Amino acid sequence: MSTYTExxxxxxxxxxxxxxxxxxxxxxxxxxxYLVEFPYPSGAGLHVGHVRSYTALDALARKKRMNGYNVLxxxxxxxxxxxxxxxxxxxxxxxxxxVQRNIETFKNQIKSLGLSIDxxxxxxxxxxxxxxxxxxxxxxxxxxxxxxxxxKNINWCPNCKMGLSNEDSSGGVCERCGHPVEQREKEQWMLxxxxxxxxxxxxxxxxxxxDRIKTAQINWIGKSTGAEVEFKLKEVNDNLVxxxxxxxxxxxxxxxVISPEHPLIEKYQDKINNMSEIKAxxxxxxxxxxxERTQMNKEKTGVKIxxxxxxxPINNDEIPIxxxxxxxxxxxxxxxxxxxxxxxxxxxxxxxxxxxxKAVIKGGDISKCAYTGDGEMINSGILNGLxxxxxSINKMISYLEEKGIGHxxxxxxxxxxxxxxQRFWGEPIPLVYCEDCGWVPVKEEDLPVLLPNVTNxxxxxxxxSPLAAITDxxxxxxxxxxxxxxxxxxxxPNWAGSSWYWLRYMDPHNDKEFASREALDxxxxxxxxxxxxxxxxxxxxxxxFWNQFLYNxxxxxxxxxxETRVSHGMILGEGGVKMSKSLGNxxxxxxxxxxYGADSLRCYEMFIGDYEKEVAWNEQGLNGCKRFIDRIxxxxxxxxxxxxxxxxxxxxxxxxxxxxxxxxxxxxxxxxVSALMILLNEYEKQENITKDDYRILLVLxxxxxxxxxxxxxxxxxxxxxxxKTSWPTYNPNKxxxxxxxxxxxxxxxxxxTIKININDSEDKIKEMALSEENVKNHTRDKEITKIIVxxxxxxxxxxx
RNA sequence: GGGCGUAUGUCGGAAUAGGUAGACGAGACGGUCUCAAAAACCGUUAGUAGUAAUACUGUGUGAGUUCAAGUCUCACUACGCCCACCA
Numbered sequence: 079m080s081t082y083t084e085x086x087x088x089x090x091x092x093x094x095x096x097x098x099x100x101x102x103x104x105x106x107x108x109x110x111x112y113l114v115e116f117p118y119p120s121g122a123g124l125h126v127g128h129v130r131s132y133t134a135l136d137a138l139a140r141k142k143r144m145n146g147y148n149v150l151x152x153x154x155x156x157x158x159x160x161x162x163x164x165x166x167x168x169x170x171x172x173x174x175x176x177v178q179r180n181i182e183t184f185k186n187q188i189k190s191l192g193l194s195i196d197x198x199x200x201x202x203x204x205x206x207x208x209x210x211x212x213x214x215x216x217x218x219x220x221x222x223x224x225x226x227x228x229x230k231n232i233n234w235c236p237n238c239k240m241g242l243s244n245e246d247s248s249g250g251v252c253e254r255c256g257h258p259v260e261q262r263e264k265e266q267w268m269l270x271x272x273x274x275x276x277x278x279x280x281x282x283x284x285x286x287x288x289d290r291i292k293t294a295q296i297n298w299i300g301k302s303t304g305a306e307v308e309f310k311l312k313e314v315n316d317n318l319v320x321x322x323x324x325x326x327x328x329x330x331x332x333x334x335v336i337s338p339e340h341p342l343i344e345k346y347q348d349k350i351n352n353m354s355e356i357k358a359x360x361x362x363x364x365x366x367x368x369x370e371r372t373q374m375n376k377e378k379t380g381v382k383i384x385x386x387x388x389x390x391p392i393n394n395d396e397i398p399i400x401x402x403x404x405x406x407x408x409x410x411x412x413x414x415x416x417x418x419x420x421x422x423x424x425x426x427x428x429x430x431x432x433x434x435x436k437a438v439i440k441g442g443d444i445s446k447c448a449y450t451g452d453g454e455m456i457n458s459g460i461l462n463g464l465x466x467x468x469x470s471i472n473k474m475i476s477y478l479e480e481k482g483i484g485h486x487x488x489x490x491x492x493x494x495x496x497x498x499x500q501r502f503w504g505e506p507i508p509l510v511y512c513e514d515c516g517w518v519p520v521k522e523e524d525l526p527v528l529l530p531n532v533t534n535x536x537x538x539x540x541x542x543s544p545l546a547a548i549t550d551x552x553x554x555x556x557x558x559x560x561x562x563x564x565x566x567x568x569x570x571p572n573w574a575g576s577s578w579y580w581l582r583y584m585d586p587h588n589d590k591e592f593a594s595r596e597a598l599d600x601x602x603x604x605x606x607x608x609x610x611x612x613x614x615x616x617x618x619x620x621x622x623f624w625n626q627f628l629y630n631x632x633x634x635x636x637x638x639x640x641e642t643r644v645s646h647g648m649i650l651g652e653g654g655v656k657m658s659k660s661l662g663n664x665x666x667x668x669x670x671x672x673x674y675g676a677d678s679l680r681c682y683e684m685f686i687g688d689y690e691k692e693v694a695w696n697e698q699g700l701n702g703c704k705r706f707i708d709r710i711x712x713x714x715x716x717x718x719x720x721x722x723x724x725x726x727x728x729x730x731x732x733x734x735x736x737x738x739x740x741x742x743x744x745x746x747x748x749x750x751v752s753a754l755m756i757l758l759n760e761y762e763k764q765e766n767i768t769k770d771d772y773r774i775l776l777v778l779x780x781x782x783x784x785x786x787x788x789x790x791x792x793x794x795x796x797x798x799x800x801x802k803t804s805w806p807t808y809n810p811n812k813x814x815x816x817x818x819x820x821x822x823x824x825x826x827x828x829x830x831t832i833k834i835n836i837n838d839s840e841d842k843i844k845e846m847a848l849s850e851e852n853v854k855n856h857t858r859d860k861e862i863t864k865i866i867v868x869x870x871x872x873x874x875x876x877x878x
Numbered sequence: 879g880g881g882c883g884u885a886u887g888u889c890g891g892a893a894u895a896g897g898u899a900g901a902c903g904a905g906a907c908g909g910u911c912u913c914a915a916a917a918a919c920c921g922u923u924a925g926u927a928g929u930a931a932u933a934c935u936g937u938g939u940g941a942g943u944u945c946a947a948g949u950c951u952c953a954c955u956a957c958g959c960c961c962a963c964c965a
Binding site: 289290293294297298300302304320321322323324335378402403404405406408409410413414415416417421422423424426489490491611612614615685686687688691692693694696698699701702703705706708712737740748749751752753754755756759819820821822823825826827828831852855863864865866868871872874875876 | 880884890891898945946947958959964
């Protein structure tokens with residue numbers, strides 16, 4: 079066991095006993111709110127990846143306090159959802175017990191790192207006192223017609239036996255287990271997130287997210303502009319509406335495609351001559367998983383709809399209609415106009431089904447399909463001769479609108495949020511179904527709707543929540559009319575609890591409101607939020623959507639909940655592969671703390687590399703950081719009882735204060751550590767060092783290694799406890815030494831270095847440079863055309 | 879296919895705004911201490927040639943701008959991540 083363990087325990091207790099990190103909801107100081115995504119307390123325990131981001135935010139929080147801020151840095155537990163439930167099922171215990179046990183483990187592990195967390199604000203999303211307010215907020219969505227129940231095809235994981243949102247099933251496989259996702263028709267609660275698409279895009283302007291995060295969100299929301307165009311049907315008095323981003327190519331339409339699930343088929347099944355063929359195709363498409371549909375994107379399939387023909391509204395051409403699964407029902411209108419000359423997918427389809435191809439944009443090779451790009455419009459009636467894509471599109475849209483056969487239309491890939499889960503371990507959706515009154519919200523005073531105690535919490539094959547089997551719980555009375563009624567048995571997705579939790583930390587023990595208005599107004603929003611890059615499009619969008627809704631109904635003070643968002647890089651196993659149990663390369667932080675001490679582990683994870691990049695674990699490197707800390711301890715023997723900085727260290731110390739302060743703020747922790755190593759290397763060359771020399775090293779290192787720095791500060795009696803101290807400032811007049819070594823180049827190549835005084839004149843420096851032996855060697859027999867002197871940096875002698 | 883990003887010794891990585899490339903750490907090699915080892919400490923460590931001074935080459939590849947390019951511009955290659963039959 080490391081000798082550091084005792085020291086670490088001592089200071090952790092000291093901080094706790096003295097409430098050092100407790101944030102106040104009122105203060106004369108400016109506020110700052112740091113948050114790192116709270117963990118799922120899974121059975122695997124803390125990962126060294128957690129240590130990286132927790133330490134980074136802890137270092138920032140500690141420095142910010144020393145900079146005079148009232149800092150909120152809380153921690154809690156995201157404990158609902160599949161991981162906790164699956165752990166419980168596997169280990170045959172109740173999820174509640176599993177969660178409690180895992181939280182205990184996580185908390186002890188996190189505490190052993192010595193993070194400056196305000197533990198008085200801790201909660202878990204599974205606490206009834208917390209999920210009461212999650213339910214309450216859901217009812218606000220319901221009240222404002224933002225929640226609705228719809229029978230629709232949803233992504234269904236047959237392995238987890240659960241419905242998934244689009245976000246949970248990207249790539250056609252279940253996010254949790256990797257099993258291919260099927261389509262199932264189910265009644266699902268939905269949140270109207272798609273109505274916030276535009277606000278979720280524009281709101282990004284009010285954040286300081288990195289561009290890569292903004293881009294990821296914008297791409298996910300998937301805004302596109304184009305037009306909806308009505309095609310009359312020849313055989314019946316009805317329209318088929320298509321969505322296109324290229325209305326300018328309307329003259330090039332040679333067929334139309336509708337999704338196999340398109341309602342048109344059922345509606346006119348009497349008119350369709352090959353219904354059985356179509357039915358067979360529909361069946362095939364339905365059984366295809368989303369995964370297969372995307373994997374087999376090369377080979378187009380489809381079937382012609384015999385008996386229905388579209389009429390091109392621009393020129394009255396008769397247009398055959400096909401059903402094909404390359405058209406999705408959940409985007410646009412589920413129907414497209416196909417322009418094979420200028421769209422690759424349409425081209426492939428036309429080729430396979432021998433449909434004619436008609437070019438409407440000049441240039442490019444039709445046999446290879448010439449999509450996009452500006453070009454002269456041909457065979458296009460009113461558009462002929464136009465050469466600019468934008469002009470052509472605008473002209474066509476005006477024409478369509480004028481004639482009443484189409485209009486401008488914006489579409490988004492973002493869908494409404496599938497908010498039901500058929501699982502036990504989630505917040506019960508607080509609604510009751512009454513035969514007479516329909517869906518009725520549970521009264522506020524009856525919240526929370528608690529999860530019942532049951533023995534069987536495993537998912538069912540029927541697609542019903544396990545809660546449905548608990549008749550005592552299901553049967554209730556209608557909150558409106560008092561007649562017998564039934565509870566909703568679906569639960570919320572695990573994303574629900576994390577969609578507003580930062581608000582609860584502001585006022586975590588409030589039993590009257592989810593947070594008081596005073597607390598909300600004081601803390602406002604997250605100033606700094608750290609989390610995984612994998613959450614850039616899901617958790618972050620859900621959280622922003624939820625907050626924007628709360629803002630719109632006047633419950634929170636800010637439209638955007640997060641000012642700055644940063645993401646840490648993953649920590650990989652030795653050799654650069656992902657840490658996994660099966661590879662046996664998982665590093666347990668507890669073991670590392672035992673062997674090297676928490677400060678060494680923290681220091682190593684900050685030193686390991688660029689914070690945002692993934693990096694491979696290397697225990698030798700950790701040992702190197704322990705050596706560094708050992709040396710810091712040993713240098714204490716050189717301390718003499720003297721104030722002020724040593725004369726010959728003064729410049730380096732001031733430079734280091736400047737660099738370290740700036741690098742902390744820029745999250746360049748690796749160079750913070752290296753700058754401190756350079757400082758220590760210099761101390762070691764000294765006969766002895768002053769108390770202030772020693773203390774400044776400890777103060778600058780304190781955010782990363784808080785225990786040992788406090789201990790040494792106390793042991794050598796250097797001053798007040800570091801956590802009570804202000805962050806040091808540097809003397810700007812003492813960061814440049816008078817003497818400097820600069821380079822001398824001849825034609826850009828280094829030939830010598832000279833020692834100059836910073837007050838030396840340019841002429842003197844030129845003279846010194848030219849008198850260097852090696853410079854003479856390279857300028858001999860040559861004409862010097864120019865001598866460039868960059869102050870305090872370089873001299874470049876240019877010859878012909 | 880689309881979007882975003884990355885490329886520097888044996889390895890992780892440094893290099894404010896174009897100005898001495900390889901800081902700092904790891905590893906390796908040599909040494910001190912020790913009966914020995916570990917730990918600790920000292921030295922060397924981009925490549926090639928040379929005893930050395932020094933010279934040449936060198937930041938994925940090829941061009942360009944500049945007195946000067948890891949850094950700026952253009953083209954290319956490789957890898958990574960995210961999205962993807964989204965009309």
